[in-house]
C-alpha cells in the first residue's frame with residue numbers, strides 16, 4: 053500500500069492490507085469516479101487492531117508516560133497535520149465533495165487544534181480534593197480507561213475522527229479508529245503522521261470497513277474494547293448501544309439533529325440572514341447541527357425571506373476543489389437519492405421558494421415554506437441543503453415550535469433584546485444554544501445532545517470523564 057491513491061489499515065504501527073486482501077474504492081462525488089483504493093477490513097482485521105491496541109495499553113509506554121511527554125507527541129502530530137494541510141484537505145474533499153476552502157481552511161486546522169487542546173487540557177487538568185469533617189479527605193484520580201473504539205461519520209471526516217481520537221490519546225488510552233466507508237483516506241493519513249510524530253506502535257490504529265457485519269460491528273462486539281465513542285445516525289446509535297450492552301461497554305453517542313433557528317423581529321437582520329445561510333448550507337447541509345428549521349417572526353418574515361433567497365441563489369455551486377465553490381455535490385449517490393427523496397416530497401408538503409436538484413449528485417441550496425409542523429420535511433433529518441421556513445407571532449409560540457422535535461442537539465436564536473436572549477436560550481432544547489451566532493465552539497464546553505441526538509457529552513472535562521476511570525481515594529488524615 054504505497055501508491056499515492058492506496059490506503060491501508062494502520063495496525064501496530066504498520067500500514068497493511070486486509071488479511072484476505074479485499075479492497076474497496078473511494079468514489080469522488082464530483083467526478084463520480086473512484087479516486088482511491090482502500091483496504092476493506094472485516095472482523096479479523098478489526099480484532100487484530102483491537103489486539104494491537106490492547107497490547108499497547110497493557111504493556112506499552114503510552115498510558116505510563118507523563119502528560120508532558122505524551123503532549124509533546126500530540127503537538128508534533130498537530131504540527132505535521134498543519135504541514136500536510138493541503139493533502140489532508142484534498143483527501144476529505146475528494147472523498148466527500150466538501151468545498152476545499154472548508155476542508156483545508158477549517159477542518160484541518162481545527163483537527164490539529166483538537167490534538168493541541170486536549171494535550172494541554174490533560175496536562176493542566178486539576179482534580180478535586182474534598183475535605184471531610186470526619187478527619188478524612190477524598191481526592192479523585194483519572195486513570196486511562198483502556199482501549200477506545202472510535203467510530204466516525206463522513207461529514208467532517210478528519211475533524212470528527214480527531215474530536216474522538218485526541219482526548220482518548222491525551223488521557224492515555226489507545227485507540228482503534230474506524231472512519232466512515234465513504235471518507236476513509238484522511239484517517240490512514242492521520243495514522244501515517246502519528247507514526248512520524250513518534251507515537252508508539254499500537255497506540256493509534258485505523259481499520260477500514262463497513263458497519264454491520266463488518267469492521268464497525270466487530271469493534272462494538274469486542275469485549276477487549278473499554279469505551280465506544282460513536283458519531284453518526286440515530287438508528288446506528290441504537291444498534292451500537294445494543295451491541296455495547298452485551299459487554300457493558302460505556303458508550304458516548306453523538307447522533308442526528310434537526311436544529312431550530314429562531315429569528316425575532318428585533319434581531320440584526322443582516323447578521324441573522326448571514327448566519328442562517330451558513331447554518332443550513334455549510335458543508336452542503338451535511339451537518340448534524342444544521343439550522344434546518346428556521347422560524348422567523350412575522351413582522352420581518354417577508355423581508356427576511358427575500359434576503360435569504362437572494363443570498364442562497366448567490367452561492368457558487370461547482371467543483372469542490374475550486375476555491376470559489378461554496379456548494380459541492382453530496383457525499384455519495386446513495387445519500388443524493390435520500391436527499392432527492394425529500395426534495396421530491398416538497399410539492400405534497402409545501403412550496404419551494406428556491407433550489408431544487410442540480411447536475412450529478414448536486415442539490416442546490418433549497419428553501420421550503422408553507423410547511424405543517426408534522427410534515428416529514430419538518431420532522432426528519434434530511435442532512436442536505438434543505439431548510440423549512442415558518443413564520444411565528446409570539447415568543448411562546450416560537451419556543452413551542454422549536455422544541456417540537458425528538459432531537460435535542462442544538463438551537464439558535466437571534467434577538468437584540470438581552471432579557472429575551474437569556475430567557476429563550478434557557479427554554480430552547482439542545483446541548484448547545486447559539487445566540488446571534490453559530491458554529492462558534494469552545495473545546496472546554498460540553499458538546500452533544502439528548503433524545504434522538506445522543507447520549508452523553510464530550511469536550512473538556514466531559515471527555516476526561518468518558519475516557520478515564522475516575523477513582524475516589526479516601527484518606528484518613530489523623531488516626
Ligand code: NAD
Pocket residue numbers: 203204205206207208212230231232233261262263264265267268269270272283284285286288289291292306307308309339340341433435461500505506
Ligand atoms: P452512519 O451511522 O451511517 O455511519 C457512521 C459510522 O458508523 C460509519 O463509520 C459506519 O461505518 C459505522 N457503522 C454503521 N453501522 C454500524 C454498526 N452496526 N456497527 C458499528 N458501526 C457501524 O452515519 P453517517 O451517515 O456516516 O453520518 C451521518 C449521521 O451522523 C447523521 O445522522 C448526522 O446527524 C450524524 N452526525 C452527528 C454529529 C453529532 O455530533 N451529533 C456529528 C456529525 C454527524
